[in-house]
Amino acid sequence: MPQTANDIKSMLVSTYAKSFAARHIDPSQVDDRFDLFTGGIIDSLGIMEMIAMVEESIGRQIDFDEMEADDLTRIGPFCRFVASKAAEEQVA
């Protein structure tokens, strides 16, 4: 189970490795604010698949209402948000 924002980022980067490569983007060089949706890494269905994937990896549903809508597909804020929810689960 991914524990930290970096773990979650690694999971996303490995999942979308082919998409990053197809766009000649080095995932290790992407900015924290890199947007997976507008950057062409995921499409509209991909947003939902990404949410389903992280929910499955941490074993619970996440309510993204507390998150800024624009940050939903930005890699840094998304990974930190999911990590914070995973941490809450562990505390509970």
Added chain:
Amino acid sequence: MVFRPIQWMSHAVFGLRNRAFQLLALYSPGADSLRVWLHRWRGVHIGTNAWIGTDSILETEYPYLISIGNCASIGIRCVIIGHFRGMAATRLGEISVRIEDYAFIGPGSIVLPNVTIGRGAVVMAGSVVTKSVAPMTMVQGNPAKPVARCGIPMGGGTLKEFYRKLKPIREPEAEQVP
């Protein structure tokens, strides 16, 4: 069978007008104005603020079988079929395909007869809808199956706000309204 010239003429005039308006509507401008009016003139029941994309076919022969609610969107190149040859005879006032308010039909989707697409439901691009879709449910694929529950209708905010409130459905839950 008795030939009734007046009945035949009125059927022919209705048919020609229907086909002419359908052809005009395919490529006319005005997804929320002229194209909507043309389909209304054909007989499709359409609410206010509906949006109909280019090259969409809304039931060629019996347009009155289709009902589109307020603020519903029909993406480009959608095909909405109200009847098949050999289906029971249809009458004015019957509705075969009901698209409720705020529903969103993605581009290239096909909707088959006798279905209701619930209020705020979303049909993802290229899907084939064979069964009714529950309100505020996103469906995808051929045949279209539920993939998520919608928190807000698509168009009720930005695209990201819509996705933020989306709840993916796990496989066992994926059932449609019969």
